[in-house]
Amino acid sequence: MAREYIPMTDTARDALIGICFLYVINGVVVIFRLLGRVRGIGIGVDDVLAVAAFLLSGASIGFNASVFVSGVGYDLNPESELFPKLTNNLEFVLKITFIFTLFYLWSLICLKLSQLWFYYRIFALHLKLWIYIAGVIITIWGIVFTFLFTFLCDPVKQQWTLVRIGQCMDQILVLKANILSNVLTDIILVVLPIWTVWGLQMRRTEKFAVVGCFAIGLACVLIGIVRFWQILTIDLLGNLTGTSLTTFMLCSIELMLAGICINIPMLRPFYLHWRRKYKSSGNDSYHSYNPHSGLKASDAVLTIGSAPGPRFGTAAWIELDDDNDHDIEINGNRGSQVNLTGISAPKPSSAIQVSTHWEITRS
DSSP states (O other): OOOOOOOOOHHHHHHHHHHHHHHHHHHHHHHHHHHHHHHTTOOOHHHHHHHHHHHHHHHHHHHHHHHHTTTTTSOOOTTSTTHHHHHHHHHHHHHHHHHHHHHHHHHHHHHHHHHHHHHHHHHHHHHHHHHHHHHHHHHHHHHHHHHHHHSSEESGGGGTOSSOOSEEOOHHHHHHHHHHHHHHHHHHHHHTTHHHHHTSSSOHHHHHHHHHHHHTTHHHHHHHHHHHHHHTTOOTTTOHHHHSHHHHHHHHHHHHHHHHHHHGGGGHHHHHHHHHHHHHHHOTTOEEOOTTSOOOGGGSOBOOOBOOOSOOOEEEEEEEOTTSOOEEEEEESSSBOSOTTOOOOOOOTTSOOEEEOOOOOOO
């Protein structure tokens, strides 16, 4: 029989609105990320992966909507007047669950690899080996769970058919393993750059800001912990529609928050541009460096990051404000760069620009 429409519960409707709101925020952040990269050093692999994750996570909205209007949120109670419709829609809900799981998994894989590529572009000088190790772990993790989720049952269609025609592994056990390993990789991604960022020569407030951007990923860790507890309450056989709404909702929220987390650090050039514009309009003491200002090299604070690329040149400009809080910004495709995102921020028209070659060696 064809799937029958069932009105959403209030909880399902509110959850869908919240997910859509987060997706819009995620989309805005992704657009600004791409805009900054186009205006800077160009689109990179991490940007492509971030866009792929954004599109995959967007599909989760459609999956949520389809199951919410198919009965997810209602208890599968034989005494309920909706029971015949719920029973009729069970196979459809199971099919969407199967597809949603694979989209969710590959969206996470793209997000994690995008973050790692970003780390490689910025912190390769210090974290290259650890980035490689984490990349291998995440790739193997993705392949293994793709295989497990696809071939959980023999035959595969046993995952959505209500007729017992084969055998299945313990689905709850597989989900538990996926959630715990996902939380572990999230923690690795959050912790990996913190020590390096804290060792950079930059203002402490900016250190806290950068570390805070990466620490947003802890929200995904918390969601994973809640999902692990929630998975214990799911009744796959007796009451799937009544116990799976929270899981659908949390999976989608996790994808949206993870997308926002990996894209926010890429907006730093816009913050720097806004800060320069705000200070220059708010007081006349903020100005670009000129040869007569007497600024010494020791007066500036230099932040260094590594950015592999095809060329070996950089451009630099110096900014000075009134409170002895000086910055030297160095941007380029390779060598040294202040900009932790590797995106060239707009250069002030009055600034002195210096083109040079840099060589970094370790004794």
